[in-house]
Amino acid sequence: MNLNRKITALFSAVAVGILVMLVAISLYAFRSYSIASSTAHVRTAAEMVRVHLTEAMIHGVIDKREQFLDRLMEVQGLRAARVLRSTHVNEQFGAGMAREMEPDEVEKQVLADGHARYLLENELGDAVFRGTIPFAASARGRPNCLQCHRVSEGTVLGAVTIELSLQELKRSALFTVAVIIVTVALFSLLAIFAVRRLIMPVGDTAQAVERAVQRALRGDFKGRVEKRTDDEIGKIATETNSLLGFLDEGLSRITQRVTQLTGRTPQHDENQLEATIDMVNSLADAAGFKQAIEEDESKTEIYDRFSGVLLERFDVREFSIYEAEGSKQLQPIAVDGVQGAPCRWCDPQILVRSDMCRARRTGHAVNGLIEPGICYAFHPPAEGGARRHYCVPIIQSGTVGSVIQLVVAEERAPALVEQAPYIHVYLREMAPVLEAKRLTETLRDSSLRDAMTGLNNRRFLEEYMDTLVASARRRRIPLAVLVLDLDYFKVVNDSYGHDAGDAVLKALAGVLKRTVRASDMVIRFGGEEFLIVLQEADAEAALKVAENIRSAVEQMRVQVAGAVLQKTISIGLSMFPDDSDTFWQAIKFADVALYRAKENGRNQVVRFTPDMWSGQGESY
Known part of the structure; x- marks a missing residue:
């Protein structure tokens, strides 16, 4: 149910409620008025009967009282009027007329206690108000009742029962209530119509805002709200349209830029807001x-x-x-x-x-x-x-x-x-x-690798030496250090040029890499000097590898311009940590063994022994 219907239903319910309460109050008021009015009429009629009977007794025409009652019945709305005699009167004056019949239960009570009683009855669809008024003997006033009646003060001498028809009054009341209902209903309809005229723009604007918001939740900000009035409701519509337009433009721009960044094309059937x-x-x-x-x-x-x-x-x-x-x-x-x-x-x-x-x-x-x-x-x-x-x-x-x-x-x-x-x-x-x-890795690798031979350089050894030594000590494995130097390499450069020298070094690097394992380190230490670190190799195995290298180099042939070169190599060997507790000292010992190989005629492998060291304990 939308807002307009809710407000219409609310005002209709209020109008119906007011109408119902007004009818109930009116009916209650008419009933109370009818009873009060009828009570007054009954008391008035009973007083007239009492006065007439008293006057008839004084004038001696009491036997004509029935004619009075007949004339009284001609009063409009009066249905019945009868006189009841008490036993005291009957005992003093004898039985009355036939119309002064035996009292009913209500009348007996009135004759007994002297209190008037009023009843509202419904006889064959006719509303009847009945009142029974007692006559009490009194010495006060004129005439003095005790002059004729031998009774004490306050004795009930009789009663008058008057019955009034309320049918005409009822019809008048119902007509009046009907007029009130019609008047209030017409006024309510006019009020509801006026309220709807005032509220309808609010409800229609609210529905339009709701539809626009629902579209916005689906990522579509193109919905608009029609401006129906120039008051606050119209301002809401205008501001809502401005907001939707701003969001639509902003989302389009954001989507366009994000699409450029992601390369994703938005789909027509998707929620653009969620996609963005x-x-x-x-x-x-x-x-x-x-x-x-x-x-x-x-x-x-x-x-x-x-x-x-x-x-x-x-x-x-x-x-x-x-x-x-x-x-x-x-x-x-x-x-x-x-x-x-x-x-x-x-x-x-x-x-x-x-x-x-x-x-x-x-x-x-x-x-x-x-x-x-x-x-x-x-x-x-x-x-x-x-x-x-x-x-x-x-x-x-x-x-x-x-x-x-x-x-x-x-x-x-x-x-x-x-x-x-x-x-x-x-x-x-x-x-x-x-x-x-x-x-970064390329630069780092180039800084740690010799550009001509492709072997690691001395900087590589300096950077990774601590890791290498720590691993060897942790695993308790020996490291064999080989220092190698080409014999008479300067002659090649002097005789054939540096290009020939470079070719020899490249060929030597290839031999060294092929001769050792992948886990071993081959390093160009400087010039024509190389260093090899053999992992998990004892002295005997290291000597064998060194000899294989020496032999392979001796058999190496290098083709240069106009000549084929054949070179030899000298190798010094030391063991870490057997020969020295420090790795650099082990390198120095291998270098000492290399020079001993040079002194002994070159093209040989020499294992370091303590007697070769003459450094007096100096460290490298």
Whole structure:
């Protein structure tokens, strides 16, 4: 029920209530008035009868009293009038006339106690008021009743019963009440009509505001409220329209800007307000995500945090994160949230032939959600039902640095299509951070690596030495330190130039890397001097490795302009912590052994012994 109907119903109920109370009060008033009026008439008629009977007795015409009663009956509204004699009168004067019949129960009570009684009765639909008035003997006044009647003072001599018809009075009362009802009803209708004229603009404006608000809750702020009056209600309509217009314009501008940021196109049938709120929340969450990953130390931590976003915020449980290695390889970073897991959703050939990956090759998103089968490299396992995928490349320095692959069951593809723009926001925030981390790692790696040979440099050793030593002590494993130096390397530079010298150093670096394990450290210590740290190797094993290196270098042939060079190498060996409690001292001891090898004729391996040390306890 709207406001207009409620107000109309309220005023109608009030009017009906007033009408009902007015009728009830009127009927009660008329009844009370009728009873009071009838009582007065009955008392007057009874007094007239008493006076007539007294006068008739005085004048000796008491036997003519019946004629008086007959004439009295001609009074309009008087239905009956009769005289009752008490037993005292009958005993003194004898029985009365036939009309002075035996009293009924009410009349007997009046004759007995001398109190008047009045009754309102309904006889055959006619309202009748009956009153029985007693006549008491009294010596006061004229005539003196005790002169004729031998009774004591106050004795009831008789009574008069008068019956009045109230039918005419009743009709008059009902007519009057009817006139009142009609008058009040007409006035009420006029009042209700006037109220509706005043209230209707309020109700109509309220309904219009309600409809506009309902549209606004659905994201549509184009609803307007018609201005019906020039008072406060009209002002409400005007201000409401201004507010809706402001919100509509503001939401449109916000939606336009947010759409530019997210790339998501609003749908005509969706709640624009809720969609905009979702997009703004996504932008805020993505900004928080970017702030968090900017403080991460490595790209691995960033990928791990993004995996958490896919799992927790977007409920994507199946996905792969690939990182490009060189121009032809892809490395799986995380698969289904597991770091370092093997390739699962694609042909493993993409790991060695990255051009098979459509996103890697084109640098564009591959939407297998809408176009299944667009990428031939997508090979999900047969178990688990049909799958669809969405692959997004992350561009770094103009090339694809990473590929994010999202995989969902076929029935969830439409939901992921809706989520894709929000995921793009995270990827857009993540891309520059990944690029910065990549550049930082590249710079860091270049500062720790020898540019010509590709080996780690002395700075790398200085930075990681504490970690290396702590690990060796914790695991209680020995470290073998080899210091190597090419024999007569200066002759190569002097005779063939520095380009030939560089070629020899590069070839030597290759031999050293091939001869030792991946866990061992090969370092260009400076010039033609190299250092190798063998982990978990005792002295005997270390000597064997050193000898293999010496032999491999001796067999090495380096083609330079106009000549083939063959070089030898001298190697000094010491053990940590057997030979020294400090790692740098162990390096010094290996260097001492190297010089002993040089002194002994070069092209040999020399193990450090305490008698070689002449530093008088000096530390390196």
